[in-house]
């Protein structure tokens with residue numbers, strides 16, 4: 001079995017719509033006395049509201065740190081039992097529903113508001129379950145602070161890398177087709193079967209990069 005990292009496909013000839021956040025984001029400064037770290041935790045206020053920047057709607061998109069899937073991709077995941085995901089319905093607004101302040105804000109950001117999505121659509125925010133662990137050959141040690149929940153890792157290698165080169169441990173895979181790596185909830189991984197199903201169902205918005213497994 002081969003494993004792939006899932007990333008955002010921006011679209012080639014025709015760009016896919018990007019998701020823009022309409023609801024507020026709460027930024028929390030965390031000063032944890034247990035792990036002795038100052039860090040910032042940003043969460044989207046509920047209910048999540050987004051708008052898409054054109055009518056070429058992808059089945060997968062994301063605004064850090066939230067990942068979104070379309071109604072179609074949700075059905076595909078459920079029908080083929082690709083994963084055990086909690087789907088949170090979000091409000092996907094259309095251009096006609098924006099108020100003047102929102103239009104002004106997007107224009108200030110340099111976005112072409114007149115192209116914004118005018119078709120009602122339905123998206124879901126997803127959390128993926130863990131499905132595999134990193135291999136000990138990666139020489140990292142994962143930490144999770146019991147007090148503040150902060151995830152971190154230490155590299156044991158002499159030469160520290162800027163970007164982690166993932167090596168996954170095949171023996172820890174739990175058999176699902178769409179999941180995250182233990183300790184790295186933002187890294188989305190899928191199997192060959194997931195890619196096959198998505199191709200057959202014409203699912204858009206994702207590109208796949210093979211990841212080393214041992």
Ligand SMILES: [Zn+2]
Nearest residue numbers: 032035145148
């Ligand atoms: Zn902590």
